[in-house]
Amino acid sequence: MNVILAICMKDIRLLLRDRVGFFFTFVFPLLIAVFFGSIFAGGGGGPSSIAVAIIDQDQTAGSRAFIKDLTDGGDLRVTPMPDVLAAERSVQGGEQAAYIVVPKGFGPARDAPFSGTPMTLQVVVDPSRKAAAPMLEGILTKYGFMQLQSAFSDPGKARTMAKESLEKIRNTPGMDPLRKMAFDRFFGNLDAMLATIPDQAAGGAAETDASAGKPSAAAPRAAFTPIKIESTTIVKKSRDMPPSAYAITFPQGVIWGVMGCALSFAIGLIIERSRGTMTRLRIAPIPAWALLAGKGLACFIVTVGVAIVLIAIAMAFFGVRPSDPLRLAMAIICTALCFVGIMNLLAALSPSERAASGLGWGVLLVLAMIGGAMVPVEFLPTWMAPLSSISPIRWALLAIEAGVWRELPMPKYLLSCGILLGVGAFGMLVGIRAFGMTESRM
Amino acid sequence: MLKLIDLRKSFGAVKAVDGLSLEVPRGSVFGFLGPNGAGKTTTISMAVGLLRPDSGSVVLDGSRNPLDPAARSMIGVSPQAIALYDELTADENLRFFAQLYEMSRSESLRRADEVLGLVGLTDRRSERVKGFSGGMKRRLNLAAAIMHGPRLLLLDEPTAGVDPQSRSAILEIVKTLREQGVTIVYTTHYMEEAEKICDQVAVIDHGKLLAVDAVEGLIAKHGGGSVVTFSTEAGEQRVATNDPVGELSRRLTSPDVRNVRIDRPDLEAVFLNLTGRSLRD
Ligand SMILES: Nc1ncnc2c1ncn2[C@@H]1O[C@H](COP(=O)(O)OP(=O)(O)O)[C@@H](O)[C@H]1O
Ligand SMILES: [Mg+2]
Numbered sequence: 001m002n003v004i005l006a007i008c009m010k011d012i013r014l015l016l017r018d019r020v021g022f023f024f025t026f027v028f029p030l031l032i033a034v035f036f037g038s039i040f041a042g043g044g045g046g047p048s049s050i051a052v053a054i055i056d057q058d059q060t061a062g063s064r065a066f067i068k069d070l071t072d073g074g075d076l077r078v079t080p081m082p083d084v085l086a087a088e089r090s091v092q093g094g095e096q097a098a099y100i101v102v103p104k105g106f107g108p109a110r111d112a113p114f115s116g117t118p119m120t121l122q123v124v125v126d127p128s129r130k131a132a133a134p135m136l137e138g139i140l141t142k143y144g145f146m147q148l149q150s151a152f153s154d155p156g157k158a159r160t161m162a163k164e165s166l167e168k169i170r171n172t173p174g175m176d177p178l179r180k181m182a183f184d185r186f187f188g189n190l191d192a193m194l195a196t197i198p199d200q201a202a203g204g205a206a207e208t209d210a211s212a213g214k215p216s217a218a219a220p221r222a223a224f225t226p227i228k229i230e231s232t233t234i235v236k237k238s239r240d241m242p243p244s245a246y247a248i249t250f251p252q253g254v255i256w257g258v259m260g261c262a263l264s265f266a267i268g269l270i271i272e273r274s275r276g277t278m279t280r281l282r283i284a285p286i287p288a289w290a291l292l293a294g295k296g297l298a299c300f301i302v303t304v305g306v307a308i309v310l311i312a313i314a315m316a317f318f319g320v321r322p323s324d325p326l327r328l329a330m331a332i333i334c335t336a337l338c339f340v341g342i343m344n345l346l347a348a349l350s351p352s353e354r355a356a357s358g359l360g361w362g363v364l365l366v367l368a369m370i371g372g373a374m375v376p377v378e379f380l381p382t383w384m385a386p387l388s389s390i391s392p393i394r395w396a397l398l399a400i401e402a403g404v405w406r407e408l409p410m411p412k413y414l415l416s417c418g419i420l421l422g423v424g425a426f427g428m429l430v431g432i433r434a435f436g437m438t439e440s441r442m
Numbered sequence: 443m444l445k446l447i448d449l450r451k452s453f454g455a456v457k458a459v460d461g462l463s464l465e466v467p468r469g470s471v472f473g474f475l476g477p478n479g480a481g482k483t484t485t486i487s488m489a490v491g492l493l494r495p496d497s498g499s500v501v502l503d504g505s506r507n508p509l510d511p512a513a514r515s516m517i518g519v520s521p522q523a524i525a526l527y528d529e530l531t532a533d534e535n536l537r538f539f540a541q542l543y544e545m546s547r548s549e550s551l552r553r554a555d556e557v558l559g560l561v562g563l564t565d566r567r568s569e570r571v572k573g574f575s576g577g578m579k580r581r582l583n584l585a586a587a588i589m590h591g592p593r594l595l596l597l598d599e600p601t602a603g604v605d606p607q608s609r610s611a612i613l614e615i616v617k618t619l620r621e622q623g624v625t626i627v628y629t630t631h632y633m634e635e636a637e638k639i640c641d642q643v644a645v646i647d648h649g650k651l652l653a654v655d656a657v658e659g660l661i662a663k664h665g666g667g668s669v670v671t672f673s674t675e676a677g678e679q680r681v682a683t684n685d686p687v688g689e690l691s692r693r694l695t696s697p698d699v700r701n702v703r704i705d706r707p708d709l710e711a712v713f714l715n716l717t718g719r720s721l722r723d
Contacts, residue, residue, distance in 0.1 A: 002541065006538060006542065010527070010530070013534070014529050017529040275523070277526065279525055280521070280586065282492060283491070283519050287511060
């Protein structure tokens, strides 16, 4: 045990004296967290396309046509899901920002736009993505208008439809007189509208929704919306503030720190091999596992230290309040163990220092990218999102975020931690095996 | 103290060590002399359990196996390449290596004082190794090997790349250690060093043991004759002979001789006679 501690202390001391290593384990991650946090906190760059799940409970030609429009339109990244449960899980798991239910009756409402029953959509948003909700509503409204557009594309059909609707409206008892008047006016101007709708009305409506601007579109909208959006967040109890950008970027920063740490220690191990100090360690009367345990312990301690420092800074200066400290602590421990394994793996697979830093950064950067340590998984290109599950970094982030702000269901949290521990154990086993098999020579 | 029995080790097609057997007696300084690539380092690596021999065996201290960690605590090794942490101070390096042998803090402090004194680095003990000269690193490399007080010390080219001063310092350290009763295996390709400090020398080439004996014995058996050089008016005359004294008394009667030099055969000559090549190639 003393030997393990001695090796551990020595390695920590070496890391702290190595300026490059120190930079990549402590300073760089902090820069990442603060830099990207401040960019996103400024609200400058919103996501270009929001990932949503969609559930078609209506299953009519009309609902299918709407979903097709939505999918082909490119404003959203739409993933069809069989039921609400699956969709809810994917939102809670962070793969989707929201899910949309197309309820029964959507198709008929679509075919009779002025019947008084508007098309209805239920939108359920991840509480952490509340900022995306208005944008999502705007986009959905736009597609609601596009449904009208398709109904109007056959003028003959449109006329009859309009008349039928008008009859229905006039015969509806108890309807708001203001609304009735507006509809009269609306249908009076129908011909004019038909001319303008094809492009502008759709686009204009969406903008209006966001910025309440254009008078031309404002008139009919005051009285009439083709689509009703019932928006809720996923967890009813949640009254949390949407987390600041720092709540997202500091966990990412932790990941960068953890990666820098794993790499520094892997390179340290290889340097011991190439400089011959490993020879002394091997000649000493200690078993190989104790030697690796000392290294692993040092890597673990520094990793946890980096995480604690970053989280403390996030809390002290950037208003991040971990929602579940216990989960956070567990997540950090599992992440650290995972990366001790990755450190061993890297050291075992790299023949030289240069190979380690090349291979290491190469592999880690790819894993970081698909795992969401650069751009959150939700905003990754569609083709990349499924890949993210193969990156341990994705699970590390998910688990850490679960401690900081994300409402992650327990099974999914445990799965994340389990995957991290599994990867860690695998890496350590490979490391020990590789270490035992290589013969070293002075 | 150390017994090698028919050791063999190949790296691919290269037979680095090819059936080597020898015995290092307790308390002696035992030289491995051979040119670069002779197989000295490979032999030492097997002797301390870093490499597994393809065949043959190593016996430490009568009956112990270097693959057993406990048996290794009696060994100290100073590798051919400097094996120190550049970012740690001399003191920190030594104390870290001592900890690998479960030495207590106070014990390692005391021993570090002693060892630093022996290698003459006491006043540099708190400096980081990266600022040291080649000679200082060499001495510390040796110091690290003896921190835990090994009974068998293997020095692999301990004077490689050092200035003459550090070299003689290192040779003095080796002598001191022998006086303290440490058995030393001294690997080198400098025959002068082997001549100066080794009680016995094993001449090795291509992984094979060519001869082993005390320096005098090797020279007597394999050195060939002395060379007597007479300088005269007409120039130099070199005579190879096994009886330089007789040759001298015969020739000195001639009045022409102005100067005389006798070159005794040395280990260089031994190596030349054994292999047909020079040690320095
Ligand atoms: N790991 C290795 N792989 C391949 N060849 C090696 C290896 N180690 C040593 N050799 C070869 O074995 C021979 C003996 O090397 P070595 O024991 O280092 O000699 P010395 O220490 O006497 O200079 C050399 O020809 C060297 O090239
Ligand atoms: Mg060598």
